[in-house]
Structure formats: structure tokens, C-alpha cells
Amino acid sequence: xxxxxxxxxxxxxxxxxxxxxxxxxxxxxxxxxxxxxxxxxxxxxxxxxxxxxxxxxxxxxxxxxxxxxxxxxxxxxxxxxxxxxxxxxxxxxxxxxxxxxxxxxxxxxxxxxxxxxxxxxxxxxxxxxxxxxxxxxxxxxxxxxxxxxxxxxxxxxxxx
Amino acid sequence: xxxxxxxxxxxxxxxxxxxxxxxxxxxxxxxxxxxxxxxxxxxxxxxxxxxxxxxxxxxxxxxxxxxxxxxxxxxxxxxxxxxxxxxxxxxxxxxxxxxxxxxxxxxxxxxxxxxxxxxxxxxxxxxxxxxxxxxxxxxxxxxxxxxxxxxxxxxxxxxxxxxxxxxxxxxxxxxxxxxxxxxxxxxxxxxxxxxxxxxxxxxxxxxxxxxxxxxxxxxxxxxxxxxxxxxxxxxxxxxxxxxxxxxxxxxxxxxxxxxxxxxxxxxxxxxxxxxxxxxxxxxxxxxxxxxxxxxxxxxxxxxxxxxxxxxxxxxxxxxxxxxxxxxxxxxxxxxxxxxxxxxxxxxxxxxxxxxxxxxxxxxxxxxxxxxxxxxxxxxxxxxxxxxxxxxxxxxxxxxxxxxxxxxxxxxxxxxxxxxxxxxxxxxxxxxxxxxxxxxxxxxxxxxxxxxxxxxxxxxxxxxxxxxxxxxxxxxxxxxxxxxxxxxxxxxxxx
Numbered sequence: 150x151x152x153x154x155x156x157x158x159x160x161x162x163x164x165x166x167x168x169x170x171x172x173x174x175x176x177x178x179x180x181x182x183x184x185x186x187x188x189x190x191x192x193x194x195x196x197x198x199x200x201x202x203x204x205x206x207x208x209x210x211x212x213x214x215x216x217x218x219x220x221x222x223x224x225x226x227x228x229x230x231x232x233x234x235x236x237x238x239x240x241x242x243x244x245x246x247x248x249x250x251x252x253x254x255x256x257x258x259x260x261x262x263x264x265x266x267x268x269x270x271x272x273x274x275x276x277x278x279x280x281x282x283x284x285x286x287x288x289x290x291x292x293x294x295x296x297x298x299x300x301x302x303x304x305x306x307x308x309x
Numbered sequence: 310x311x312x313x314x315x316x317x318x319x320x321x322x323x324x325x326x327x328x329x330x331x332x333x334x335x336x337x338x339x340x341x342x343x344x345x346x347x348x349x350x351x352x353x354x355x356x357x358x359x360x361x362x363x364x365x366x367x368x369x370x371x372x373x374x375x376x377x378x379x380x381x382x383x384x385x386x387x388x389x390x391x392x393x394x395x396x397x398x399x400x401x402x403x404x405x406x407x408x409x410x411x412x413x414x415x416x417x418x419x420x421x422x423x424x425x426x427x428x429x430x431x432x433x434x435x436x437x438x439x440x441x442x443x444x445x446x447x448x449x450x451x452x453x454x455x456x457x458x459x460x461x462x463x464x465x466x467x468x469x470x471x472x473x474x475x476x477x478x479x480x481x482x483x484x485x486x487x488x489x490x491x492x493x494x495x496x497x498x499x500x501x502x503x504x505x506x507x508x509x510x511x512x513x514x515x516x517x518x519x520x521x522x523x524x525x526x527x528x529x530x531x532x533x534x535x536x537x538x539x540x541x542x543x544x545x546x547x548x549x550x551x552x553x554x555x556x557x558x559x560x561x562x563x564x565x566x567x568x569x570x571x572x573x574x575x576x577x578x579x580x581x582x583x584x585x586x587x588x589x590x591x592x593x594x595x596x597x598x599x600x601x602x603x604x605x606x607x608x609x610x611x612x613x614x615x616x617x618x619x620x621x622x623x624x625x626x627x628x629x630x631x632x633x634x635x636x637x638x639x640x641x642x643x644x645x646x647x648x649x650x651x652x653x654x655x656x657x658x659x660x661x662x663x664x665x666x667x668x669x670x671x672x673x674x675x676x677x678x679x680x681x682x683x684x685x686x687x688x689x690x691x692x693x694x695x696x697x698x699x700x701x702x703x704x705x706x707x708x709x710x711x712x713x714x715x716x717x718x719x720x721x722x723x724x725x726x727x728x729x730x731x732x733x734x735x736x737x738x739x740x741x742x743x744x745x746x747x748x749x750x751x752x753x754x755x756x757x758x759x760x761x762x763x764x765x766x767x768x769x770x771x772x773x774x775x776x777x778x779x780x781x782x783x784x785x786x787x788x789x790x791x792x793x794x795x796x797x798x799x800x801x802x803x
Binding site: 155158159163166170173177178188189190192193194197198200201204205207208211235236238239242243245246247249250253254258262265266269270273274275279283287291294295298299300301302303 | 332335339342346350470471473474477478480481484488490491493495496522523526527532533693695696698699700702703704706707710711714716719720723727735736737753756757760761765
């Protein structure tokens with residue numbers, strides 16, 4: 150049985166973030182005067198990183214001391230959860246977001262949003278005619294509010 | 310008095326004013342569109358209008374959009390505006406318990422009352438408050454930021470260490486981007502978007518909205534049922550008893566909101582969080598906060614609208630903007646040929662009185678326009694969950710993109726959506742991270758500039774009257790409860 154619990158993971162993440170911040174700030178410029186040394190660009194992030202490191206260590210120790218209170222991580226459970234349809238839907242949403250980020254400038258707002266909406270509605274089991282109808286309704290409302298009223302320019306893509 | 314009322318109720322003023330208030334309802338309810346954007350949109354339209362018509366539109370749109378931000382916050386856990394961040398905590402829980410009607414009506418009524426209190430303070434004691442606000446130097450602003458940040462410990466449920474980790478992570482995130490003091494790009498890795506920093510609107514949409522969509526999809530048994538199960542009925546008579554019971558809290562939150570709003574740089578969002586924290590601290594039932602508490606619903610919504618009145622205090626009295634909205638207002642006033650500052654109270658007394666009248670009447674119109682707005686939004690929320698969730702995702706994407714025409718911000722909402730979901734899984738509270746992100750720049754800037762001014766000495770930070778007062782409040786917040794418990798025990802044993 151795994152001995153790692155959520156407290157260890159949170160603690161390790163804090164220690165990792167704190168350590169990365171401390172490493173990165175070594176390249177920050179130093180001030181010329183003593184007061185500038187103290188209050189240079191690294192001063193505040195370093196202060197936060199040190200506190201975060203301390204809290205991370207506390208979490209790790211707490212995870213060991215009170216290990217009975219926290220459920221242990223199980224790789225098998227995580228793998229089983231991946232096959233659940235609802236979990237797959239979350240991954241489809243994440244994939245749709247990445248698609249949107251990658252193709253918005255190329256395909257433009259209308260095509261990218263239409264694909265985004267149709268894929269998600271298909272995954273959420275909305276019947277096809279409702280899906281098409283709501284997709285165009287959403288696009289129309291967004292176009293009216295963002296482009297027509299607020300004159301915000303949305304990418305038209307390279308095809309148009 | 311009659312002349313002032315007649316002049317502001319003239320059709321040339323009233324019609325654009327009401328139209329702007331309706332626009333505010335739609336702007337506030339859509340994540341990513343802010344009250345500031347609505348005001349910026351309105352100013353060019355008002356160029357050829359009489360000054361009071363333009364100012365009425367600006368005042369009207371700002372009040373309604375701040376309230377409207379509470380509508381998606383209450384029903385979907387997606388704050389429509391930054392000022393509604395604190396409204397998600399108890400409003401959404403109430404809605405989940407089938408008390409959404411009560412929560413949103415309380416929001417509307419308290420927004421209006423908060424707005425009235427804010428305007429009355431503006432009318433009667435604005436010069437005094439403005440002088441107090443101007444006494445704030447870097448030292449006082451630093452303590453104000455720390456005081457605000459300490460609210461995270463109060464608003465967090467469960468482990469205080471996890472609350473602190475969430476807060477510090479938010480503050481650390483706020484250090485990404487160009488360093489204000491030296492111009493050095495921190496943690497940006499040559500990326501121009503990171504150089505501009507992480508905006509708290511995409512972070513807020515991700516942490517609250519997207520993570521909630523993930524959670525709902527995983528837990529919902531049937532995605533084809535309506536998003537809100539209850540019939541939304543806006544009944545002011547139903548909330549009257551709650552408001553009368555918590556009148557002190559409404560007044561307390563409105564005053565806190567107004568005072569914070571009057572401080573340049575501290576807006577309605579900070580006001581709402583601080584009012585929430587103080588309400589929890591002073592409540593007889595602090596454990597109910599975050600679980601659908603009526604007090605937790607009243608405090609932030611009273612404060613954020615009262616803060617708007619507060620932000621007009623330095624703007625009108627000294628010509629110093631209290632927030633981004635009043636900075637646009639000052640530009641608009643100059644465009645109309647008006648010079649904000651002490652002399653405006655002498656030279657343009659009639660216009661100043663008109664502004665006050667518009668501010669007060671806007672609170673009454675808010676009840677009507679807000680009621681219609683709730684009806685309109687609840688029609689949308691009646692749609693099945695799967696359609697509403699897809700809509701939330703697309704509106705969140707486009708709203709985030711629209712902030713600075715950058716796909717980077719879409720990545721930000723996705724990242725924080727996943728992070729927020731995971732954080733809630735391991736019981737790390739989300740609100741402190743937002744609070745840290747909002748207050749981080751204020752704390753860092755004032756701490757560093759203060760230390761530069763004092764050549765590294767921390768003593769002046771605790772040596773000025775207002776600083777001492779703020780530190781005392783800070784200490785009292787943490788030690789009040791144990792001290793009173795100790796005193797009670799001594800008295801009982803004695």
C-alpha cells in the first residue's frame with residue numbers, strides 16, 4: 150500500500166515551487182545601494198518562497214505524523230478513473246481548449262468556436278439539431294455583444 | 310431641490326441613463342466584461358450630450374454592472390465582475406440549497422442599500438473622508454494590504470496552513486511580470502504576455518467557473534435537467550425580515566466598502582472581501598460562512614456597491630481617481646469642460662447636486678432594472694446543464710480573450726480551471742489565492758517603496774498614527790477571540 154498521501158503531495162509541490170523561485174531569482178539584478186539590495190526585484194519573491202518552503206515542509210511532516218487522517222494515493226484507482234465517461238469528458242474539454250488556443254488565429258473565431266461547441270455538445274450527448282441550433286445562437290449572441298456593441302475585434306482567420 | 314430632481318428626470322437625461330443601466334446588467338453578468346469596459350464604451354457616446362446625461366449614464370452603468378456580476382456568481386459560481394468574487398462563497402451555496410431566489414434578492418436589495426449608504430456618505434462627509442484618505446502613505450497602504458490579506462485566514466475553511474499556502478501562491482503569482490520599481494521582467498522567460506503579468510480576471514474565471522464546470526460534470530447524475538432547480542421569485546417582502554435582522558451588518562459592510570472605495574487604488578473587489586472577512590469575524594455564527602450563510606451573502610454585496618460611492622470621494626474632492634472607473638470619469642469631466650477638485654463644489658454646485666441626485670435615484674432604478682435582469686438571466690439558466698456549461702465555457706474563453714486580445718489568457722483560464730479543481734480535491738481553499746493576487750502588488754509596491762524611503766528600516770511602518778491603528782486592528786482580529794475567552798474565564802473563576 151502506498152504511503153504517500155495528499156499532504157505529502159501538497160508539501161512537495163510547495164517545496165518545489167519555493168525552490169524554483171529561489172533558483173530563478175539568483176539571476177535577478179542586484180541593487181547598487183544597501184537599501185536597493187534589500188528591496189531589489191528578488192526581495193519579495195524570495196521572501197514568499199522561503200515562507201512557502203517552510204509551509205511545504207510542515208505539510209510533509211504533518212502528512213507523516215497524521216497519516217491515518219489522509220487517504221493514500223493509489224495508481225490503480227487513478228487509472229480506473231480515466232476510463233469513466235465523465236472523466237473522459239473533462240479530458241475532451243481540456244483538449245477542446247488546447248485546440249481553441251492553437252487554431253483561433255488561423256481558423257478564426259467562427260470556425261474555431263463552432264468546432265469547439267459541436268465537439269463539446271456531442272461529448273455531452275446533446276442531440277445534433279439542438280447542438281447546431283444552440284451553437285449558432287451562442288455565436289450570434291457573442292458576435293452581437295463583443296463585436297457589434299463593444300467593438301472588440303475577434304480573429305477572422307486566414308481563410309477569410 | 311425640485312429643480313435638481315426635474316433636471317435629472319428630464320427625458321434627455323432619464324432615457325440614456327436607464328438604457329445605460331440595462332447595458333450594465335448584461336455587461337456585469339458576462340464573465341470577462343467589466344464595469345470599467347462598459348464605462349469606457351459609454352464615454353465617447355456622451356460627448357455631445359449635456360454633462361449630467363453623460364455622468365448619469367456612467368453612474369448608472371457602474372452600479373448595475375457591479376450588481377449583475379452577482380447573478381452568475383450566485384447561480385453558476387462564475388463571478389461576472391471582479392467585485393463579485395466574494396459573492397460566490399455563500400450566494401452559490403444558498404443557490405445549491407434551493408435558496409437562490411433569497412440569495413439574489415438579498416444581493417439586489419443590499420446592493421441598493423449599500424449604494425444609498427455610499428452616496429449619503431459621499432454627500433455628507435466626503436471632504437472629511439477625502440482628507441483621511443490622502444493621509445495614507447506607502448506605510449499605511451502596506452498595512453491596509455496586509456489587513457486585507459489577513460482576511461484570507463478568516464474566510465478559509467479547514468486547515469489554516471492550506472489557506473496560507475493558497476494566499477502565498479496568489480501573492481507569488483502577482484510578482485510575475487515587469488517589476489514596477491526596477492523595470493526588470495520577473496519570471497517571464499522572454500514571453501511578452503507573462504511580462505504584462507497574470508490578470509486576475511482570467512484566474513478568477515478559471516478557479517471558480519471552469520473548475521465548477523469540471524466538478525459539476527463529474528458529480529451530475531443527469532446533464533439534461535435544468536441548471537437551476539428552483540423557480541426564481543424575486544420577493545422583496547421575503548428578504549425584508551433578513552435585512553431588518555442584519556441591519557447592523559448591512560450598515561457595517563456599507564461603511565467598510567465606502568471607506569475602502571475612497572482609498573485610491575483600492576476598489577470594490579477589495580472592499581467586498583474585507584467586508585466579508587469582518588462580517589465573519591463579528592458574526593455569532595462564523596461557522597455558517599461559506600455554507601450558505603445569509604450574513605455571508607449580505608456583507609460583500611453591500612460593500613461592493615458602497616465602494617462605488619466611495620471611489621467618487623477623492624475624484625470629486627481632489628480630482629484623484631479612486632479606481633479605474635473614476636479615472637475614466639475624470640477624463641470625461643475634463644471632456645465636458647469641468648474641473649474636478651475642491652473648486653467644483655463652489656463653481657459647479659448645481660451639477661454636483663445633480664450627481665448626488667443621480668447616484669441616489671440610481672439605487673431605486675437598480676431595484677427595477679436588477680429585477681428585470683434577474684428574470685432575463687434566470688430564463689437562460691433554465692436551459693439544461695449540458696447547454697449552459699458549454700455556453701459558460703465559450704463565454705469564459707471569449708471574455709478572457711477580449712481582455713487583451715490574447716490566446717494566452719485562454720490558457721490561463723484552462724490552467725487555473727484544472728488547478729482550482731485539484732485544489733478543491735485536496736481541500737485547499739480558492740478565495741485566498743484570488744485575494745493574494747489582487748493584494749500582492751499593493752503590498753509589495755508599498756513595502757519596497759517604504760523600505761527604500763527609510764533606507765531599509767521597518768520602524769516608520771509602525772510609527773505613524775494610521776499605521777498604528779491598522780496594526781492594532783490586525784492584532785485585534787487575531788487575538789480578540791482568545792483574549793475575550795480568557796477574560797470571560799477569569800471573570801467566571803473570579
